[in-house]
Structures are given as structure tokens and as C-alpha cells.
Amino acid sequence: xxxxxxxxxxxxxxxxxxxxxxxxxxxxxxxxxxxxxxxxxxxxxxxxxxxxxxxxxxxxxxxxxxxxxxxxxxxxxxxxxxxxxxxxxxxxxxxxxxxxxxxxxxxxxxxxxxxxxxxxxxxxxxxxxxxxxxxxxxxxxxxxxxxxxxx
Numbered sequence: 001x002x003x004x005x006x007x008x009x010x011x012x013x014x015x016x017x018x019x020x021x022x023x024x025x026x027x028x029x030x031x032x033x034x035x036x037x038x039x040x041x042x043x044x045x046x047x048x049x050x051x052x053x054x055x056x057x058x059x060x061x062x063x064x065x066x067x068x069x070x071x072x073x074x075x076x077x078x079x080x081x082x083x084x085x086x087x088x089x090x091x092x093x094x095x096x097x098x099x100x101x102x103x104x105x106x107x108x109x110x111x112x113x114x115x116x117x118x119x120x121x122x123x124x125x126x127x128x129x130x131x132x133x134x135x136x137x138x139x140x141x142x143x144x145x146x147x148x149x150x151x
Contacts, residue, residue: 060127060134068126072119078104079111 055067081091094100102110127136136142 060130065134068123072116072123074113074116076110076112078106078108080108084109 056064056071058064084091084093104110124141127134127139127142131142
């Protein structure tokens with residue numbers, strides 16, 4: 001299911017819009033995301049039955065690790081300032097702790113997709129669950145004492 005379908009479903013539903021400020025609704029909700037023009041959409045029936053086969057299930061193998069890496073291993077990208085109004089953001093904005101947003105050599109913002117970050121974190125949880133079944137010693141998240149790895 002695409003993000004666009006979720007957005008179209010949420011817009012216009014009072015219970016969804018009740019949580020959004022008027023300003024956010026006006027500037028952010030009804031606009032396409034900056035990646036809209038490069039995204040491809042595919043209609044699929046969501047089926048999350050645990051007993052169904054999946055290329056992402058099972059004990060770790062080199063093949064399974066490669067499949068997971070294909071899901072999330074995308075780098076950051078340049079986000080031109082012209083895309084910021086669609087995100088209801090100012091070109092002179094600051095991030096966490098008042099630090100100016102990171103910029104690339106071209107002067108654009110250094111950006112990433114949150115879904116990629118979330119998949120990476122989910123993959124780390126999967127690694128931790130299977131830490132005794134596969135060698136993750138080259139993963140920086142697993143270097144250090146057990147207390148550090150648990151953090």
C-alpha cells in the first residue's frame with residue numbers, strides 16, 4: 001500500500017484532521033511529498049499472516065541478510081530548498097538542539113526517508129534477536145560490551 005493512499009484516506013476524515021493544526025493542513029497534508037515524482041506505486045493486498053512464507057523471515061543466512069539490506073540500505077540524498085514549502089519548513093530551519101540542518105556540498109539539505117531509518121532499526125532488532133545464530137561482529141551496533149550493545 002502506498003503512502004499516497006494513506007494520505008488520501010486521511011485527508012477529509014475529521015478524526016484524522018482533528019490532530020493537525022490548521023497551518024499543517026493548509027501547507028502540508030494535501031501536497032505530494034518531495035519524492036512523489038520519482039516513486040512508483042504498486043497496488044498490493046496487505047497480508048501479514050505469520051504462517052505465510054516471506055523472503056524476510058527465518059534464521060539468518062547470507063541470502064536473508066542480503067534481502068534485508070536491499071530493503072533499507074539507501075543513503076541520504078540532496079533535498080533542494082525548493083522542496084521545503086511542501087514540508088512546511090523554512091530554508092533557514094534548525095534541527096534537534098538548535099543545530100542548523102546539515103547541508104551537502106551543493107548547498108542542498110542532507111535528507112533521508114524516515115521509512116528507511118525505521119527499517120534499519122527493525123533490522124537491528126532482528127539482528128539482536130538472532131545474535132547467537134549469525135556473525136554480526138562487523139556491524140558497528142554490535143561492537144562493544146554487552147551493556148553497550150543492549151543500549
